[in-house]
Amino acid sequence: MKRIMYTHCSDTEILNLIRSGNADAFGVLHTRYAKSALRAALKITKDLHAAEDIVQDIFLSLWRNHATIEIEDISKYLFTCVKYGSVRYLSKRGREQMPGEALPETASHLTPEDVYNSRFLEKCLQLAIDRLPEKCRVIFIDSKIKGLTAKQIAAEQGISARTVEKQVENGVSKVKKSLEKVASLFFL
Structure with a gap:
C-alpha cells in the first residue's frame, strides 16, 4: 500500500524518504530506473x-549509503554510475582476455616474435589507458575505442x-608518453 503511495512522488521526494531509511521509497526508485x-x-x-x-x-x-547520499539528479547519477561501472567492466575484461584472442585468424603469416610483440604492445596500451584519470579514461575509450564523436560524448556526459576534446588530447598525450618508453625498447 505504501509503495503505491510513493509512486506519485518526485525523485527529490523519493531521495529524501530513502535518506531516512524508507525501503518502500527505495523500491519505487528501483522500479523507476532499474530497467533503463x-x-x-x-x-x-x-x-x-x-549488465x-x-x-x-x-x-x-x-x-x-542511503543515510549519507547527496544526489541532486538521481537519473544523471545512476546513468553516470552505469557508464563508469560498464567501462570498468570492459577494462577488466580486456585485461583478462586470453592470449591471442585479439589477433585475427588470418594472421598466420606472423612469426612467433611478431605475435609476442603484438600481445606485449596491446598489454602496454591497455595499461596506459588504465592509468588515465577515470573521467579522462572514459572519454578516451568513448572517443578512440568506441568511435563516438565529441558531440556525442559531450551530450552523454553533460559537458x-x-x-571532451581537451580530455581526448590529454589522454592521447599521456598514452603516447607511456608507449614511447616501450617503443624505444623495441628499437634498441
Whole structure:
C-alpha cells in the first residue's frame, strides 16, 4: 500500500524518504530506473549478466549509503554510475582476455616474435589507458575505442564538446608518453 503511495512522488521526494531509511521509497526508485539502467549497461557491455551485476551493485551501494547520499539528479547519477561501472567492466575484461584472442585468424603469416610483440604492445596500451584519470579514461575509450564523436560524448556526459576534446588530447598525450618508453625498447 505504501509503495503505491510513493509512486506519485518526485525523485527529490523519493531521495529524501530513502535518506531516512524508507525501503518502500527505495523500491519505487528501483522500479523507476532499474530497467533503463540495465538497458544502458547492456548497450555498453553487450553482456546481460555483467549488465545485471553492474546495476545491482549500483543500487546496493545506493541503499548501503542511503543515510549519507547527496544526489541532486538521481537519473544523471545512476546513468553516470552505469557508464563508469560498464567501462570498468570492459577494462577488466580486456585485461583478462586470453592470449591471442585479439589477433585475427588470418594472421598466420606472423612469426612467433611478431605475435609476442603484438600481445606485449596491446598489454602496454591497455595499461596506459588504465592509468588515465577515470573521467579522462572514459572519454578516451568513448572517443578512440568506441568511435563516438565529441558531440556525442559531450551530450552523454553533460559537458561541452571542447572539454571532451581537451580530455581526448590529454589522454592521447599521456598514452603516447607511456608507449614511447616501450617503443624505444623495441628499437634498441
